[in-house]
Amino acid sequence: MAGNKFEEKYLPGDSYGDEETHEGEGYSLDKPIELAAGLFKELTSVGKEVSLVEITKVIQAVTTKPLDDKAGGTEILIGLLTSLSSRSKIRKLLTDHLIDSLWDTLQHPPLTYVGGDVKYEVVDPANPDPAKPKRSDTITFTSPDNPNITLRESVPQAPDGLYQYRTPDGSYNSMLHPHLGRAGTPYAKSVRGVKRLQGVKPDPGLLFDLLMARDDSKNIENDAGISAMFYYHATIIIHDIFRTNRQDQNISDTSSYLDLAPLYGSSLKDQLEIRTMKEGKLKPDTFSEKRLLGQPPGVNVMLVLYNRFHNYVADVLLKINENGRFTLGCAADADPETRAKAIAKQDHDLFNVARLIVGGLYINIALHDYLRAITNTHASNSDWTLDPRVDIEAQKFDDQGTPRGVGNQVSVEFNLLYRFHSMISKRDEKWTNEFFLHLLPHRKQEDLEKITWEELGYAIMQYEKKIPTDPSKREFGGLKRDSATGKFDDKDLVRLLKESMDDPACVFGARTVPKVLRTVEILGIGQARKWQVASLNEFREFFGLKRHETFEDINSDPDIAGILEKLYTDPDMVELYPGLMIENAKPMRKTGCGIRPTYSLGRAVLSDAITLVRSDRFNTLDYTVSNLTSWGYNEVQYDNKTLGGSMLYKLIQRGLPGWFPFNSVAVMQPMYTKQANAKIAESLGTITQFSLADPVPPRNRIPISTASGIKTALSTPDLVPSYLPAFATLGTPGNNKTLKSLSSYSPATLNAILENHASSLPAAVSSLVQSEGAALLEKESFPLRKNALYQLDILRDLAIPLTARFLADLFYLDLRSDENTDGKLSATEVYRSLVDIHVWGLDGLTDDAANAWNRRRKAQEGLNLLAQTTEGLVKEVAGGMGLLGSAKLLVLGWDDEIKNGGVRSIGWKVVQELLNRQKSDIAKVVDHLWVGASVGAIGGGAGGLVRAFTKILEFFLKKENENVWNEVKVRVEKGEDVSPYVVEAVRITSEYRETRVATNAEAIEGQKVEKDDFVLLKTGDAGRDGSKVPEADKFNVNRKNDYVTASTTTGNKDVAVVFVTELIKFVAGLKNLRPAPGEMGNIKSIRLGSDSREYFLNDTWSHLSFDPSSKCLSFQGIKVISSNFTFNSLEGALRWSCIGQLVRLEFFMGRLLQLQAYHLDDVNLGTWMTLTTVDTFYTFLSNTLISLFDKTEKLGLVFFFGGGGGGYAGVYFFKKI
Structure with a gap:
């Protein structure tokens, strides 16, 4: 992100600014020598061993036509691109050129189509010219809200259109050509054929038997480790864009876009059959x-x-309801017909937005799992992916560069090309054999190669007649639906998934197609001839590839080449199909080639992948936040740091939560086998980040919400905090220093140390909150109008930076501040790191496995940042460089060093005591500090403190609690204790929870707990346990707190209460505090899951988190005393400042001074003077202090506060502004 990181504001899961893009020198394809030199320089700088021969091949691959694909130039280029930095301009240039060249090989839109025949009908003499209805896609359905109302829906026809959403049939994807790619339109023809091929071509059955039938004697499993899951995704894509009409085989009955038609259908009628319509x-x-x-x-x-x-998406969309776009468009008392139409409109919008979001996931899986498997980039640590959606600078099309969103029409050539039968695994070949025997019960295994198309076609028709017309009643693979829910058993789905992920796919090439598909392939060869497609060499020439000069060029196997020569005489006579399938397969390259397609097929697949995605308006120009919503766009957005953007794992973990480990080596990239993934992880040094465990049923979650139950759980040694096993997974490759001593972490140790400072901590926290809070208030609040009405984001701009400062000082983290001016971290970095660690520790293993991998990585990043920066500070303390080094500066009155009696000075003492207890082991001390700051020592951690403050403040500001809030403000003004009010408000509002993991079987309040079960301690609910708490739903500030008080189960609750109380005291001093008008004054949250847990949306509504991060409040003014103040006004200001509130004093000498003033009774100023009255203090201000400022720009004063046998010291600073 550009800009000063110390000014960055916290935004969960997102950033307010855009990241910087590419860096380095500019290069051009027109200067190949300079490009080669720059490429060599960048590759060697990252430790990539590269030869001049490889560089030469890359340059030739991007500048020479026709391309000699057997030289491997494209694959070498991909391999080198994966070695370059994501910020490299050369990587951007070469990637853009690769996309551009692949896009360029096809026409956009296609200019030639197949089919178009004359149709005849018998004329009825009585009605010779009947009116022909316009084509329309119309359905009628019963309102789900009222069975007595029937609704009709129609897809708009030209010149009207449906622009924001995908139409069911794919029309209006292209604005210039609305029917381009629509379901029910003819196939295009990409390649112009002028070669006169044989009049009598080789028999299709002979071609299959000699050249295509799988040779069972050879090992044809993919050597890159590609799994059957790749083939399954490819199968969905193939059936998505190809559905040849059985009556007219020139027509495709599905759209030419990747719109997930196998799920959603290709017409309104299809959709009606699968939708609930609500x-x-x-x-x-x-x-x-x-x-x-x-x-x-x-x-x-x-x-x-x-x-x-x-x-899942539709559910969350409705709960978020961004900008009210899914609100029912009728009044609560609307008539039934109006309400039925409103429900239908709401359903229409939710369905179509959810469809766009699911389509976004589908496309990202295609690009970041499927394409990365094709190019085998998964076998590297690179985040490079051939993503065709990128902006490409103007080159030769127009000033917009390579176009996007112009529409597409699939062609007959690609219909033939996408017959990936060679990849069918041996396991799936067996399944296919059994399926055919089921269709043809009178046949035997050995007969399957002899069946005719007529026989098979009739069997398929009979089979389809038995398929239920209602899709929700259909079953597959022996699975049965639950009669009550209509769903399949998760256990069965998991079993099939595991078997598929363990199953290696096979390779392309001659003699690799399962024999059972002989009839299907014969039909394909015949269909290619009916379409009169071009020859194999014409196809290659069209794609810019060298023509095959000899039969050995087509296939180097002498046997295959000899048969081809006998059948076709000349290489130019070889047909496109089956020629595509019998070429040599490309060699596996790490990186560059994974699925090992045949040469022509490989190039064409990449070109079509670019075209399918880049030509689709909904995957490019209209793939926007406005169409998908902020949350929807973010939910399916890939993260390059996660295996280069892998997304298929998310689909699995969302659909089958809890069955697979979050870091399952099989699930994180399921298009490779588990064995291959483990081998790749070993080679990359990342195997420790993965689990090799097989799927098991989700762990039980045992909720405990009574005070007695929670106390029992806390006293059970076999129930360990969830952060211990969670943190055990945080080790990162190459970083063994961090976490090496986590086993020695002891919450009791930190709690005991904090208890040693219990008496001095309240005053230190009060001073910190009041002084830093005032500075933040002045910096971040802004006036709304002249009558001193101000607005402030009380969380983002006050509570969060204050929390970061408090925890950083108490645990001696390297936050830059006036007491640590050389600090390396900003408040946002500290807070984000602590929250990320906290989230992983308390919820990483128990909440949302679909996000767990990224949550762990963010926790790892936060941990490394905190540990590395804190280590140096701990070493300073260990070497006597901590407070001692600051003492000299303190004596000089500098305000940028540790203040005696402040929170950071206590933090220094905490480090010192930890060093004593840990025998000066720096690593152990550092671990105690980051663990303590994030989860172990302060109730709720960073996010928990902000959440508690937010809930308390919301409670106080409710209209019905106005009297309580007034009491709090009065007590604050008088300097009286308000912590009982805070504690009671926490009890009323808290939903705090923590999880324990059972290391052995237990029983708690009659509930059986098995080993590895999660025990959910709902301490917030326990604070409202009616069996223990009288009138639990009522606010009672005099309540005794001898039960669980709903703040936390671990850590020091007293410290948390002190800090949150000081935050409440600070905001209580703001006049007429109230929520900002409109939505800005509200905190947006939704509830998800079986236990209705609350999740908060961030400021952009793009991310769900456990803690709130934004809430705007309005208030009136900051206390200011002008230069012409009177004695009485000063006296009033000083009484008001008794709570430690910061007061701005503007003196008559024109200097603006900042004063931290407290109650003045019995305040002793050392040998200078004793201040006993306001008058003497006024004299001191106007004489002594001002005269001192004539001699220095900064002044430090030591105030001793005492009386009644107790007191504390504080160091305060004055400075000119």
């Missing part, structure tokens, strides 16, 4: 495409997961 939901575990029931069951499992993801 709240945007789909029928449980239901998908539209019945053809896929004839595919291996793993394909259908993936569609079930997409269904579940859709329903």
Whole structure:
């Protein structure tokens, strides 16, 4: 992010500013020598061993035509790109050129199509010219809210259109060509064929038997480790964009866009069959495409997961209801018909926005799992991906550069090319054999190669007649739906997934197609001939590849080449199909090539992948926050730090929560086998980040919400805090220093040390909050109008930076401040790091496995940042360089060093005592500090403190609690204790929870707890346990707190109460405090999950977190005393400042001084003077202090406060501003 990091404001899960993009020198393809030199320089600088031969091949690959694809130039280029920094300008230039060249090989839009035939009908003499209805997509359905009302919905027709959402049939994707790519339109033809091929071509059955039939004697499993899951995703894509009409095979009955038609269908009628028509939901575990029931069951499992993801998205969208876009458009007392239409409109909007979001996940899986498997970039640590959605600078099309969102029409060539039957695994080949035997019960295994198309076609028709017309009743793979929920059993879905992820796919090339598909392939060869597609060499020439000069160029196997020569005579005569499938397969390259396609197929697949994504308006120009909502866009946004952007794991973890470890080596990139993933992780040195465990049923969650139950749980040694096993996973490759001593961490040790400072901490915290709070208030609040009405984001701009400062000082973290002017960290960095660590520690293993990997990584980043910066400070203290080094500066009166009696001085003493207890082991001390600051020592940690403050303040500011809030303000003004009010407000409002992990079987209040179960301690609920708390729902400031008080179960609650109380005291001094008008004054939160847990949205509504981060309040004025003040006004100001509130004093000499003033009775100023009255203090201000300022710019004074047998010292600073 650009700008000063010390001015950055905290935004959970996001950033207010954009990240900086590319750096380095500019290069051009027009200057290949300079480009080669720059590429060599950048590669060697990152330790990449590269030869001049490889550099030469790369330059040739991007500048020479036709491309000799057998030289491997493209694959070498991809390998080198994965070695370059994501900020490299050369990487950007070469990636853009690769995308541009792949895009350039196809026409946009296509200019040639197949089909178009004359149709005849018998004329009825009685009605010779009947009116023909306009084409429309119309459905009628019963309102889900009122069975007596029937509604009709129609897709708008030209010239009207549906622009914000995808239409069911894909029309209006292109604004210039609304019907381009629509379902029900003809296939395009990409390649112009002028070669006169044989009039009598080789028999299709002979071609299959000699050149395509799988050779069972050879090992054809993919050597890069690609799994069957890759084939399943490819199968969904293939059925997404190809659905040849059975009556007219020139027509595709699905759209030419990746719109997930196998799930959603290609018409309103299809959608009606799978939708509930209420709240945007789909029928449980239901998908539209019945053809896929004839595919291996793993394909259908993936569609079930997409269904579940859709329903999850629709649920969250409605709860967030961004800008009210999903609010029912009718009054509560609307008539039934108006209400029915409003419900239908709400459902329409929710369904279509959810569809766009699910489509975004689908595309990101295609780009960051599927394409990374094709190019084998997963086998590297690189975040490079061939993402065609990027902006490409103007080159040759127009001043907009390579176009996007112009529409697409799939072609017959790609219909043939996407027949990935060679990849079918041996396990799925067996399943296919069994499926065919099911279709043809009179046949035997050995007969499957002899069946005719007529026989198979009839069997398929009979099979399809038995498929339920209601998609929600369909079943597959022997799985049965639950009669009550309509869902499949998670256990069965997990079993199929595991088997699929363990199953290696096979390779492309000659003699690799399962024999059972002989009839299907014969039909494909025949269809290619009917479409009259170009030859293999014409196809290669079209894609800028060298023509095959010999049959050995096509396939180097002498046997294959010899057969081809006997059948076709000349390489130019070889047909496109089956030629595409019998070429040599590319060698596996790490990185560059993973699935090992044949040469022509490999190039064409990359070109089509670029076209399918880049030509789609909803994947490019209209892939926006405004269409997907902020949360939706963020939910499916890839993170390059997560295996280069992998996203398929999220689909699995969302649909089957808790079954797989969050870091399952199989799930994080399931398009590779588990064995291959483990091998890759070993080679990259990241294996410790993964779990090799197989899936198991989700752990039980045992909720405990009574005071007695929680006390029992806390006293049970076999129930350990969840942060201990969570933190055990935080070790990172190459960083063994951090966490090496975590096993020695003891919460009791820190609590005991903090108890030693219990008497001095309140005054130190009060001073910190009042002085720093006033500075933040002055800096961040802004006037709304002239009558001194101010507004402030009380959380983002006050509570959060104050919390960061408090915890950083108490645990001696390296936050830059006036007491640590060389600090390396900003308040935002400290707070974000502590919250990330806290979230991982308390919820990482128990909440939302779909986000757990990223949460752990953020916790690792936060831990490393805090540990590395804190280590130097601890070493200073260990070497006597801490407070001692600051003492000299303190004597000189400097305000940028540790203040005696302040929170940071206590933090220094905490470090000193830890060093004594840990025998000067720096690593152990550092671990105690970051663990203590994040989860172990202060109730709720950083986020918990802010959440508690927020809930308390919201409670006090409610209209019905006005009297309570007035009492608090009066007591604050008088300097009286308000902590009982704070504690009682916490009890009333808190929903705090913590988790314990059972290391052995236990029983708590009659509930059985098994080993590894999660025990959820709902301490917030316990504070309102009616069996222990009289009138638990009523506010009673005199209540005895001899039960769990709903703040936390670990750490020092007293310290937390002190800090939160001081925050409340500070804001109580703001006049007429109230929520800002409109939504700004509210905190947006929603509830999710079976236990209705509250999640807070961040400022941009893009991210859900456990703690609030933004709430704007209005107030009237900051206390200011002008230069012409009177004695009485000064006296009033000093009485008002008895609570330690900062007061600005503007003196008649024109100097603005900042004063920290306290109650003046019995205050002794050493040998200078005794201040006993306001008059003597006024004299001191106007004489002594001002005269001292004539001699120095800064002045430090030591105030001793005492009386009644007790007291404390404080160091305060005055300075000119």
